[in-house]
Amino acid sequence: MEILQNVHSYLAYVVLAVLIFAVFNALIGWLGKKEFTMEKDLRISLFALILSHIQLLIGLIVYFVSPNGLKAIQVLGMGGLNSAARLLALEHPLINIIAIVLITIGWSSHKKKLESKAKFKTITIFYGLGLLLILSQIPWAQWFN
Ligand code: HEM
Incomplete structure (x- = not known):
């Protein structure tokens, strides 16, 4: 199953890049009062949603x-985890699930908005919050090893 750990590790670059792109695209659309298009803006937001799922x-x-996941908690107990181990076994999974819930809420509520400005604003806020949460829980030291 090591292959899945590698996929998770490499896909992280793509997910982060596409999410950052989607947030900036929405922010520029919102502040620049652009029209929300199906060809570009909807596709970018949908692509970011699918990749994060x-x-x-x-x-x-x-x-x-x-x-380093559930097994770490089972073997060492919650109190036996140092902060690096707790990040992988607890904080990273938990906070990232919340982040992806936020992104999903952003996606479905942007669809209910009629005006371009409201669509861009919804994507900016929900995807932006999700992105910040994900960035706050990346195991940087382990990732770049
Ligand atoms: C968009 C969301 C996510 C991103 C960008 C992300 C990114 C990463 C990265 C960069 C690593 C380090 C990989 C390495 O050591 O090379 C990692 C590890 C890990 N991630 Fe995620 N992750 C996300 C969501 C999740 C979720 C939702 C879960 C679980 C429910 C999860 C579980 C784990 C676990 C258990 C590890 C440790 C793997 C190991 O060391 O064997 N991740 N993640």
């Missing part, structure tokens, strides 16, 4: 197969 699914599997 794929990363969520792979992350969930990794959580149950990796020695």
Whole structure:
């Protein structure tokens, strides 16, 4: 199952890049009073949504197969985890699930808005918050090893 850990690790670059792109695209559309188009803006936001959901699914599997996920808690106990281990086994999974819930809420509520400005604003806020949460829980030291 090591392959899934590698996929999760490499897909993270793509997910982050596309999310950052989607947030800036929405921010520029919002502040620049642009028209929200199906060809460009909807596709970028949908692409970011789908990629983060794929990363969520792979992350969930990794959580149950990796020695650094649930097993770490079972073997060492919650109190036995140092902060790096707790990040992988608890904070990163938990906060990232919340982040992806926010992104999903952003996606479905932008669809209910009629005006371009409201659509861009919704995407900017929800995807932006999700992105910040994800960035706050990346195991940077381990990732770049
Ligand atoms: C968009 C959301 C996510 C991003 C960008 C992300 C990114 C990453 C990165 C960069 C690593 C370090 C990989 C490495 O060591 O090379 C990692 C590890 C990990 N992630 Fe995620 N992740 C996300 C969501 C999730 C979710 C939702 C879960 C679980 C429910 C999860 C579970 C894990 C676990 C258990 C590890 C540790 C794997 C190990 O060391 O064996 N991730 N993640």
